[in-house]
Amino acid sequence: MHRTHTCGELTLNDLGKEVTLAGWVQKSRDLGGMTFIDVRDRYGITQLLFNMDDNAGLCEQARGLSREFVIKVTGLVVERSNKNPKMPTGDVEIKVTKLELLNAAKLPPFLIEEETDGGDDLRMKYRYLDLRRSPVRNNLILRHKMAQEVRKYLDAQDFLEVETPVLIKSTPEGARDFVVPSRMNPGEFYALPQSPQTFKQLLMVSGFDRYFQIVKCFRDEDLRADRQPEFTQIDCEMAFIEQEDILNTFEGLIRHLFKAIKDIDIDAVPRLYYQDAMRMYGSDKPDTRFGMLFTELNEIVKGHSFPVFDGAELVVGINASGCAHYTRKQLDELTDFIKRPQIGATGLVYCRYNTDGTLKSSVDKFYSEDELKKWAVAFNAQPGDLMLIMAGPTEKVRKQLNELRLEMGNRLGLRDKNNFSPLWVLDFPLLEWDEETGRYHAMHHPFTSPKPEDIALLDSNPGAVRANAYDLVINGTEVGGGSIRIHSRDLQSLMFKHLGFTPEEAQKQFGFLMNAFEYGAPPHGGIAFGFDRLVSIFAGLDSIRDVIAFPKNNSGKDVMIDSPATISEEQLKELCIKTTV
Amino acid sequence: MHRTHTCGELTLNDLGKEVTLAGWVQKSRDLGGMTFIDVRDRYGITQLLFNMDDNAGLCEQARGLSREFVIKVTGLVVERSNKNPKMPTGDVEIKVTKLELLNAAKLPPFLIEEETDGGDDLRMKYRYLDLRRSPVRNNLILRHKMAQEVRKYLDAQDFLEVETPVLIKSTPEGARDFVVPSRMNPGEFYALPQSPQTFKQLLMVSGFDRYFQIVKCFRDEDLRADRQPEFTQIDCEMAFIEQEDILNTFEGLIRHLFKAIKDIDIDAVPRLYYQDAMRMYGSDKPDTRFGMLFTELNEIVKGHSFPVFDGAELVVGINASGCAHYTRKQLDELTDFIKRPQIGATGLVYCRYNTDGTLKSSVDKFYSEDELKKWAVAFNAQPGDLMLIMAGPTEKVRKQLNELRLEMGNRLGLRDKNNFSPLWVLDFPLLEWDEETGRYHAMHHPFTSPKPEDIALLDSNPGAVRANAYDLVINGTEVGGGSIRIHSRDLQSLMFKHLGFTPEEAQKQFGFLMNAFEYGAPPHGGIAFGFDRLVSIFAGLDSIRDVIAFPKNNSGKDVMIDSPATISEEQLKELCIKTTV
Structure with missing residues (x-):
């Protein structure tokens, strides 16, 4: 071993010990006849001391070291005169007696410090250097710990981790499948799984009862919205259970993670x-x-000759507590915010409930102060509050007001990253209408079971059918979702019919699963968590990229290894494919 | 929950309890006015009792159940009159008061029993039914436990599990790479990793110090020799270490696994x-x-006018203890064995050391009994032993005699599956000559470091250069292999030169790694274990297929889901590729 200790562990308890450390030169400074070097490894930083008077040759050698050189030093642990209480090792330093250069280093293209001067592109290209920075390293350590705790919790509950195949089959919904040509079966392709959905259901048919897997999944889609072509799921399934069992089991998982990782007690998760x-x-x-x-x-508000409200399907607002003092400029900012193309609202009505008890709105022309008082009552507003109101088609205006609500939350500092608020959302619709294709799609996936009492609606009012489907949301981010599955062949066939499959298509693509349902399939259901997202929330980060060791950029490229890339004609020929570019 | 208990846990301690169980009908028999049903789940089997006198309707209902029907029953735990000591639940049965059919089942195409009547093909097609059989299920439970124990051991030793990308870049050695066309980057391809080798080395450059990952790897090659196109590795790497540290750390892992999983104490692993x-x-x-x-x-043996021995580069043999009594027929069998085309030897010389002290060989014409005595001394043979001798070119005859040795081990019952004998093999050659391409190849991989004292031989005698490379072998199977890596750009360039790369080719393919070596790369090395193989050895199985939930067949096909398969013209067009079949 090139070391007796790490750079993060020596304290006053080790005084007088001869130790050997190895690591990277973090920084170096000369002070009179002395040279101090901070040596860094994964575990911390320790100060090294070289003294011209003691050993001029060694001190000169130390002065020749630059940032990021890899060194190995032996020396004595001594007490520092100038202690650094911010570092666990800040009470001691190593009086070096032997120095070995293990490897030199070129000047890094950006600072290897907590805060770096490197831009995104540069840090992606030199990802191996960015990974040396403690915030990035700590994200991956957190990720490791969370994966360990997930496994510990699920193992203790009799879940078995079973590996499902990565080389599977493309499906008609698989427009976003990555495919893999098979050399042994020319002209044929595997697909990479968007999730192990059908395999985990087959494991339930096999009697495996409680399955999980922390598993890579793949989706070939536009990556704008902080997505990655490969991502990791905590994929889970249980048999002989009802929705309530899933909710309890995985609420338990989330609470265990908060406790074990962040020492936070989470209350029962609201629904x-x-x-x-x-x-x-x-x-x-x-x-x-x-x-x-x-x-x-x-x-x-209706019936007061204000055409915007009178003509709207829905008039709806929020009460921004304590914001009556908002200036014209601040209100204009909010209006500009909701008019941004990605939100697309046309206007915002406000009503100030002034601290003196008077009410003042942007639509005073149409509404008397008495009328506004009724608004205040509806909002349960208090003097000092600001009511913000929008109008339009129900679905659209709700989405827009949601954006405004979140923006106000940001402005009022109500979205603290260290405050965690999980929530179950239940009874999602089974189907959603797709304008583009002019047909219904499965909102979750085609294996989700409808609520038994809603099955009759499938023909008359498909959009109203509720599913046994649930999402786990934390702080406004969906971190997991699942459903109770269909486990009968007949109901599964009916579902495919409603999704526009012919019986032949359904059989061709999912025959193996529907056949399996005929050989004794138990009631079952499950959930999958986006592990990257979950870790990023625990880390207080906005992007999943920061919790992935080697992420790809928005074009799906790994700029460090320069991938994807062309391949040789010989390789293409062996695979019996040609490119058409 | 559809049950209060599993089918594997009820004993006399539970007498009088009302319980609800759910599972599959294993078998059913009628005895006078009574019907007994064995209900099975992942955890075991429990006997159910229905009595015509108590409840004729319920009993009739039970008599309508067939094998593999999924049921839910409620009833009272009572003592069995006819106990079954072979089953943990064999002392009790459930006097059923309520029976619910959760799902019916068609007759399975083969018996769901420990021993089945289903052939390989049928069992692969209905893998979800084969997985119901306890031997198959137990293999996957073993696999889960081993993965958990691997993680426990490595986590306790400060190893971090870091996920490396699955979508990487094809390399010129990548003739066996699976490739993935990129929709976002037309004409370009990702490749699936044959191992995370370069990424784990980059993690060492990043200071991650102790990395592991239980990870899927991929190789598109002929699958005859019990291989799978996707397989799982325990992939590990350490920095600031020497070979000795790797050997100690992973010998520790193997010993931990034997202890934790099989309660076997393994001695220090010989080298x-x-x-x-x-x-x-x-x-x-x-x-x-x-x-x-x-x-x-x-x-x-040389110089006795026996041309086969005189002309051979190597004459070498084994002593089969206690086999002097082998008949002519048995000896002929051995000769036939080594003459099989896959072994290809031309002949076998034997020499019996009879129990009466006389010696008798198949080459008495050339060797006197006094000469044969010298053989016996060399073999350290005793009366009753049989010496088996072969001759030929050194490398070839050693391989052939190895096959004969293993065959004799089988015949003599010396290869007990419950006896585990791990071994480190050290100092592999760095390079091996490839007749086909007429150049040297890296025996391990191009990142393996030569022994420093052998570097000078690289030019003069490349085949004699030893590598810092090691394999872990258990019972004649390689379960893991690794090496100390090159961590200097210059040595890595030299290595690529000797492997026939131009500097440009080396830079194009592995520039990112060689660049990384210039920014402060620590000494490092690692090892990877074939997890499928390791589990199969622990399970006492010959094939890795039995420890994989959904394996592919020898043609790389998953016959259950019918993959690989053709994909639509539309999909091909989107990916900018064409098939040429």
């Missing part, structure tokens, strides 16, 4: 029906760290 | 140099469960 979430927050993944719930105003 | 392994066993992965080491006879 909200999808319909209520949409009505109260305009979102199926509401950020419940703060209130500011939607108030619907149709009954109060 | 053998590659050269000695070849000389003593004719194999770089000797089965050390038994002796029967090679004895070289050149000095004794």
